[in-house]
Amino acid sequence: NLTDRLESAFKQIKGEGRITDLNIAATVKDIRRALVDADVNYKIAKEFTDRVKDKAMGEKVLTAVSPGQLMVKIVKDELVDLMGGSESEFNAKGNPAVILIAGLQGSGKTTFSAKLANFLKTRSRLSPMLVAADIYRPAAIDQLKVLGEQIQVDVYSEPENKNAVQIATNAIKEARSKNKNVVIIDTAGRLAIDEAMMTEVANVKSAVNPQEILFVVDSMTGQDAVNTAKAFNDRLNFTGVVLTKLDGDTRGGAALSIKYTVEKPIKFVSSGEKLDTLDVFYPERMAQRILGMGDITTLVEKAQQQFDEEQARKLEKKIRKNQFNFEDFKQQLEQIKKMGNIKDLLGMIPGVGKAIKDIDISDDAFKGIEAMINSMTRQEREDPDLINMSRKQRIAKGSGKDLNEVNAFLKQFEQMKQMMKMMNKMPMGRMGMKR
Numbered sequence: 001n002l003t004d005r006l007e008s009a010f011k012q013i014k015g016e017g018r019i020t021d022l023n024i025a026a027t028v029k030d031i032r033r034a035l036v037d038a039d040v041n042y043k044i045a046k047e048f049t050d051r052v053k054d055k056a057m058g059e060k061v062l063t064a065v066s067p068g069q070l071m072v073k074i075v076k077d078e079l080v081d082l083m084g085g086s087e088s089e090f091n092a093k094g095n096p097a098v099i100l101i102a103g104l105q106g107s108g109k110t111t112f113s114a115k116l117a118n119f120l121k122t123r124s125r126l127s128p129m130l131v132a133a134d135i136y137r138p139a140a141i142d143q144l145k146v147l148g149e150q151i152q153v154d155v156y157s158e159p160e161n162k163n164a165v166q167i168a169t170n171a172i173k174e175a176r177s178k179n180k181n182v183v184i185i186d187t188a189g190r191l192a193i194d195e196a197m198m199t200e201v202a203n204v205k206s207a208v209n210p211q212e213i214l215f216v217v218d219s220m221t222g223q224d225a226v227n228t229a230k231a232f233n234d235r236l237n238f239t240g241v242v243l244t245k246l247d248g249d250t251r252g253g254a255a256l257s258i259k260y261t262v263e264k265p266i267k268f269v270s271s272g273e274k275l276d277t278l279d280v281f282y283p284e285r286m287a288q289r290i291l292g293m294g295d296i297t298t299l300v301e302k303a304q305q306q307f308d309e310e311q312a313r314k315l316e317k318k319i320r321k322n323q324f325n326f327e328d329f330k331q332q333l334e335q336i337k338k339m340g341n342i343k344d345l346l347g348m349i350p351g352v353g354k355a356i357k358d359i360d361i362s363d364d365a366f367k368g369i370e371a372m373i374n375s376m377t378r379q380e381r382e383d384p385d386l387i388n389m390s391r392k393q394r395i396a397k398g399s400g401k402d403l404n405e406v407n408a409f410l411k412q413f414e415q416m417k418q419m420m421k422m423m424n425k426m427p428m429g430r431m432g433m434k435r
């Protein structure tokens with residue numbers, strides 16, 4: 001019924017004052033679980049949520065959002081911050097620029113090398129050259145050649161040479177003579193961290209002095225990704241991370257764990273095997289993905305735009321003194337309407353969308369109410385006690401409702417007022433008043 005609908009709308013939308021230990025405990029837990037589900041290392045998830053909690057404690061909450069929702073917003077901002085804020089620079093300037101690709105076998109180095117070449121060729125209008133420096137598997141050279149052909153980028157290789165340093169050095173000479181302005185060196189990987197492999201890549205690094213050393217990691221490897229990243233960074237001091245295989249519903253927690261552990265920016269994310277699916281890494285998008293929490297941040301932002309804090313404070317005071325009247329109610333409805341369609345709005349709250357799918361929380365329900373309030377005089381709105389039988393009849397007529405509906409609405413309003421007063425008497429409500 002209508003009371004229930006209003007109740008739920010108000011409960012969800014009305015704030016609970018300040019963020020306190022009490023009212024965010026559950027949210028902190030939810031967020032930690034979301035992070036772990038998204039493959040973030042448990043220890044990191046815990047450290048992270050503790051930090052967020054410290055930050056959030058005492059933040060004032062707008063009337064429009066619950067502490068839980070504000071928390072999620074804080075978490076998202078913190079995630080974005082932690083993952084580098086905005087996208088990071090990628091340096092492909094040089095004569096030629098040299099980009100060294102390193103990572104475990106199967107992480108997607110060769111595929112990424114081709115994607116990057118294609119990206120630089122088509123978006124940056126550079127003239128790239130790919131170098132096959134994987135000297136252990138003859139098939140690796142063929143693989144890169146096939147990919148190079150698909151994107152029409154030259155591939156340099158020396159099938160007989162077993163010295164990766166020589167191949168890389170020769171390739172750069174060749175690139176210069178062919179006026180290639182960027183050289184991408186695809187190296188050999190092993191299935192696990194291995195001293196010989198590290199030494200080889202480190203030697204190539206010293207010989208060619210790359211502008212960028214990109215560590216390629218399979219985002220589906222979860223926890224292992226962090227250890228691998230650490231080992232490679234200790235040895236190569238790489239300039240950036242590439243997360244591959246971020247396909248489908250891989251949630252990308254590795255991005256956070258890696259950034260947290262090695263403090264190097266993630267520069268690209270890659271999904272699928274098609275060569276044109278390389279993306280620059282945007283912390284904002286990854287934060288959304290990790291949280292997997294629908295449009296909650298949009299909801300919070302909308303609410304923040306629309307709600308006037310000053311007005312909210314006045315309203316709280318009125319509710320406390322039991323002076324909440326139809327005029328206030330009408331203003332609340334206006335505010336809610338400004339934020340958009342009620343059902344859409346509630347639907348943005350995780351978990352709520354599904355629950356209210358079949359319930360009629362149409363804007364029409366509010367229209368009827370508005371019509372009745374509009375038919376009241378200003379005095380009646382401000383002092384509902386004035387509304388006697390003849391006034392009720394006039395309101396019914398003016399709003400096109402019948403007397404029963406007006407009576408029911410007045411009764412529901414009274415109940416709602418009582419409920420709001422009670423909610424404000426609870427500890428969490430009181431805390432909201434201390435300002």
Ligand code: GDP
Nearest residue numbers: 105106107108109110111244245270271272273
């Ligand atoms: P490398 O050993 O590090 O050079 O890895 P490869 O580039 O050869 O990739 C190993 C396997 O993963 C190949 O079968 C690729 O087609 C596949 N692969 C690479 N990148 C991606 C990706 O982003 N998404 C998916 N689904 N598969 C990928």
Ligand code: MG
Nearest residue numbers: 109110134140
């Ligand atoms: Mg390879």
